[in-house]
Amino acid sequence: MKHDANDPYRELRDSLRSLCSEFPDEYWRQIDHARTYPEAFVDSLTKAGWMAALIPEEYGGSGLGLTEASVIMEEINRNGGNSGFCHGQMYNMNTLLRNGSEAQKRLYLPRIASGELRLQSMAVTEPTTGTDTTKMRTTAVKKGDRYVINGQKVWISRVQHSDLMILLARTTPLADVKKKSEGLSCFLVNLHDAIGKGLDVRPIPNMVNHETNELFFDNLEIPEENLIGEEGQGFKYILDGLNAERTLIAAECIGDGYWFVDRATRYANDRVVFDRPIGKNQGIQFPIAEAYMDIRAADLMRYRACELFDAHQPCGAEANMAKHLAATSSWKAANACLQTHGGFGFACEYDVERKFRETRLYQVAPISTNLILSYVAEHILGLPRSF
Numbered sequence: 001m002k003h004d005a006n007d008p009y010r011e012l013r014d015s016l017r018s019l020c021s022e023f024p025d026e027y028w029r030q031i032d033h034a035r036t037y038p039e040a041f042v043d044s045l046t047k048a049g050w051m052a053a054l055i056p057e058e059y060g061g062s063g064l065g066l067t068e069a070s071v072i073m074e075e076i077n078r079n080g081g082n083s084g085f086c087h088g089q090m091y092n093m094n095t096l097l098r099n100g101s102e103a104q105k106r107l108y109l110p111r112i113a114s115g116e117l118r119l120q121s122m123a124v125t126e127p128t129t130g131t132d133t134t135k136m137r138t139t140a141v142k143k144g145d146r147y148v149i150n151g152q153k154v155w156i157s158r159v160q161h162s163d164l165m166i167l168l169a170r171t172t173p174l175a176d177v178k179k180k181s182e183g184l185s186c187f188l189v190n191l192h193d194a195i196g197k198g199l200d201v202r203p204i205p206n207m208v209n210h211e212t213n214e215l216f217f218d219n220l221e222i223p224e225e226n227l228i229g230e231e232g233q234g235f236k237y238i239l240d241g242l243n244a245e246r247t248l249i250a251a252e253c254i255g256d257g258y259w260f261v262d263r264a265t266r267y268a269n270d271r272v273v274f275d276r277p278i279g280k281n282q283g284i285q286f287p288i289a290e291a292y293m294d295i296r297a298a299d300l301m302r303y304r305a306c307e308l309f310d311a312h313q314p315c316g317a318e319a320n321m322a323k324h325l326a327a328t329s330s331w332k333a334a335n336a337c338l339q340t341h342g343g344f345g346f347a348c349e350y351d352v353e354r355k356f357r358e359t360r361l362y363q364v365a366p367i368s369t370n371l372i373l374s375y376v377a378e379h380i381l382g383l384p385r386s387f
């Protein structure tokens with residue numbers, strides 16, 4: 001595949017590609033097979049400073065924007081890895097950076113930048129209310145100088161590979177607020193102080209090697225200074241973080257998409273059946289070409305979302321659309337790649353089946369496709385609310 005010679009991120013990409021080349025396909029295959037966490041890779045990323053990309057220089061980070069962070073995530077996936085092991089630190093960072101107090105930033109950011117602490121988890125989803133976030137039942141009740149947390153969360157990722165977690169909980173009952181998005185608050189939870197002392201973590205075995213958990217809160221106490229921003233305004237802060245999350249995951253899907261196109265093209269050129277490379281058949285060429293065009297188009301929306309986010313402009317529409325376009329195009333590319341490989345698409349040693357499972361997740365998380373479509377229909381096109 002030809003690369004864009006005018007790419008302004010060429011230098012950044014080259015650095016990432018060099019780091020990723022130390023972690024070849026066999027490394028990721030082995031991690032997937034053993035269902036373990038890629039510690040060596042995440043350590044290497046941290047030592048190179050990439051995990052602190054979004055932290056301003058005054059707190060020990062590189063002070064880069066979401067655009068550069070998205071290129072980092074894209075390159076990991078484009079080189080055969082999976083950013084899902086570490087992307088949480090990038091999008092969770094924004095909730096703290098944009099809404100945390102100066103004291104919180106001084107306390108945590110330099111330690112996150114140095115790699116001493118990881119901020120990889122965010123707890124929003126609940127088992128009974130699902131996507132209907134504002135109906136969440138987890139409560140945080142102020143008692144003296146502490147908040148007491150009770151409730152349950154589900155699908156909360158990387159808890160066992162994080163020191164800190166951002167938690168969204170209801171501080172004012174739904175019946176007592178004017179708008180359902182009010183009365184929710186964001187907290188920074190120190191996981192070492194919480195696990196076993198009011199927080200119980202139960203892993204959920206799942207389709208991909210993605211560490212994700214059920215969380216049970218039973219009178220977990222957290223100090224009041226761990227409230228992020230103003231009480232009751234947490235939903236707004238989380239939405240900002242979610243826009244960053246959607247945009248970064250769009251970039252990861254784009255990385256996956258290019259990986260699938262690369263592998264499909266390579267295999268189609270090499271594999272000879274009926275005395276000719278299978279890539280000579282239009283039935284093989286066209287699905288790959290179509291997926292490639294979709295990825296390129298999604299990429300434009302991803303850069304637009306990044307640009308708006310970095311300029312502190314509203315970007316909800318672009319972040320959602322980028323995530324949807326990128327996730328559907330990477331899925332299209334995944335299918336084209338698997339089909340091109342025929343039976344070998346199912347063999348672990350080709351890595352297609354692993355990436356196929358990994359990219360499938362992004363149709364569902366961090367937000368399912370239906371919910372993006374209804375957001376665009378209602379909030380952008382002005383159609384009636386459907387639910």
Ligand SMILES: Cc1cc2nc3c(=O)[nH]c(=O)nc-3n(C[C@H](O)[C@H](O)[C@H](O)COP(=O)(O)OP(=O)(O)OC[C@H]3O[C@@H](n4cnc5c(N)ncnc54)[C@H](O)[C@@H]3O)c2cc1C
Pocket residue numbers: 121122123124125126129130131132154155156157158206210212361364365366367368369370371374386387
């Ligand atoms: C591996 C993994 C990791 C995750 N990590 C995290 C994490 O770290 N933190 C976190 O907070 N969450 C996490 N999630 C949760 C994820 O964000 C949710 O699973 C996702 O948003 C969908 O919510 P749900 O599973 O509750 O589905 P539901 O809300 O129960 O919906 C089920 C299906 O019904 C559809 N649906 C629901 N309502 C409507 C409607 N009105 N119109 C049309 N269709 C509708 C949905 O689109 C979906 O397809 C993770 C999930 C997975 C699978």
